[in-house]
Amino acid sequence: MQRIALGLAYDGSGWRGWQTQPGGTGVQDALEAALQQFLGHECPTICAGRTDTGVHALSQVVHLETPKHRELQSWVRGLNALLPDSVAVQWAQPVSADFHARYGARSRTxxxxxxxxxxxxxxxxxxTGWVFQPLNLEAMQQAVLALPGQHDFSSFRSSQCQAASPVRTMTAASVTQQGVFYVFRFTANAFLHHMVRNLVGALLYIGMGRQAAQWMAELLLQRDRRLAAPTFSPSGLYLAGVDYDPVHGLPTGNIEATWAQHLPWFS
Structure with missing residues (x-):
């Protein structure tokens, strides 16, 4: 048996998220169906982050095990010939038996x-998400400064979240403007269900002037989802990168280059 890591990009708008679904409407269903054709046997996969319905990926990482041997370029070209147009393998690489796409990830962006x-x-x-109201970039940039560090993110956690703890460590958070586009970037060890969409909803309330910049810090302390802004649309959300120990040698380090390749209009 050998373990293979795959890098995937996908347009999530036509899928019910990553995880396998009844009727085969998850991205995982499409990938595993393609793998079965490509390898001739069932091939379960494990991903770095289970994206929700309508959420996209620029750099999802998956691992699998198989006794079959294929050239690395064949993994890419062969699987892409079997996948729907909205999903594409970007790279393939053999990894050691102790590599784990989910538990081995040091952070996700x-x-x-x-x-x-x-x-x-x-x-x-x-x-993209869309708002018609003018936005105050400076207020959102001030508010986002409250996020880095270890926090209880209960105010930004879906009621359906199954995580054992609401505590996460965010290592970076920023808001930038590029013309008519506002780009929100978050890096953390892990994320709660709907956490990014809920953070963006709160930041937009601040940007619209509905709340002051310090509201973000107050929400973190209050730990009450009912007090925060509504969950924002999934349309503009992308899993942009997953970071692993360099010992694995995966081509996941340059997130900016990945953005520029797939999303040049706001990279």
């Missing part, structure tokens, strides 16, 4: 893109 304009764009439907 999510990117959320919001387009601020008076009128929605049908060409960016399900690619």
């Amino acid at each position: 999510y990117l959320y893109v919001v387009r601020q304009a008076a009128v929605r764009s049908p060409l960016l439907r399900e690619r």
